[in-house]
Amino acid sequence: MIIRLLTPLALIALASPALAAPPVFAHCGGCGTGGSSHGVHKHSPKKAKLGAQAPDFTLTDLSGKKHDLSNYKGKTVVLEWFNPKCPFVVAAHEKGGVLQTMAKDYAKQGIVWLAVNSGAPGRQGHGKKLNSKAAAKWKMSHPILVDESGDVGKAYGAKTTPHMFVVDGAGKLVYKGAPDNAPYGNPGGALKPYLANALADVSAGKRVRKASTQAWGCSVKYNR
């Protein structure tokens, strides 16, 4: 059986001007109080890029405490995009899930772990009560930061929940992607603990060997 539906392809090369080089942003440095009071700081990189300075931000957690990324300079920071109603997040945080104890375990090594909820009001997973309930149920030891404008999520390019980012002690983004290759705990082959491997590389002072992996999960519930 042969079915050909389209005329043969005619592919030709196209000459075009070179693309402009991407803009370069200066690092915000210690602008925690001098930048914007909430969200991504004014003088910080607008978009996260692997190997470059991570966008600095200030966000408030569920208890009202402000977290400024630049205040954690010198420490490795894990950012975990979070939605307590996303089934992938539920599976990752419940018993046996990849994120059930990771934050607690790595806290012993001095690694800071911050969950970020970029869900907009009215969309799935938004709301203090809902997030607080999930944090209690899953015995989360790390704070959940509220980013309902989505500005920080978009600056990092967070697409899914859970989408993981690692910022090293120098403030550079060194990993982005999935916690592992096993959504719902099912790797469909050998388990690859991407995030744990990245953190091991950072702790050993090495370059992260696999710095970008395919994230899986629900889409982040942005407002626009």
Place this chain on the structure above:
Amino acid sequence: MHPAASMLAVGMIVLGCSGSPKPPEAPVLDAQIAPAQQVKNPTLPTARQGTKPNQKVAMTVSWMQMEPSQAPLLVAALEPLPEWYIYWSHPGEAGLPTRFRLKRQSQQLAHTTQMPLPKRMTSPGDIVSYGYEGKTHFFIDSDASRNGEDFTLRADWLACKEVCIKGQATIKVSAPPAQGRTPSKNAFKDWQYVPKPEAIKWTKTGPAWMLEMETSKRLELYPHEAFQLALDQTRPPYCKGNRCRIKLPPSAFEGNKSLAYTLRVESAGTAQGFTADFLKGTKP
């Protein structure tokens, strides 16, 4: 409709997911499908059409044979409820691939699945994914269809609307009967939309890679996983009109053995898909 094609009815099953309080409407049944054949599923309660409260996707199966000399293909039709969608094998920036597994007793059976061209979807936050709305047919080729024994087919999907719900269905499949019936128009239409392998060459101009197809009015590029990661600094849509333009870092050429993608080519009111590997025949 292709004159050589024949479709053999097997059975249907509707199973659901979890997480929604609203009962769905009963899915529309394919008139060619035989009466339901329910199988026991260890992870989901027994479901009956129209009675399980959280159904989001209905699955039916049938056999399709394009020519008498060729082995029949198992056709799994997945039908999300209106406004819900499921994902392609390469779901994009969010989601989960739709997957099929064949099993006889406890043994997994080797197979290949061909999926029709998906639709590109953009969610708030510029999140691009690829998937299917409405009834979609998936074509499964396996030796299991040639030796006359029954087996089970399991489908796993993520159904999304405002929220996402993981679902699955398992159906017992009987060997294909000797003679079948005419395939449904929709199944055959989806079969025509299954991308075909093609050699496609890009040309580098400055820091960008360019592709233009004279015969097409509109191109769309759907990167597979490795290619999508490599395209991190180029946002979709990658094509405008009949031209595509992308940027790739040097690491894309050093760290990958394959950069596969699917190209949707629209011309003269029809669309067709082609699968290709960017690295083949392309030098940095």
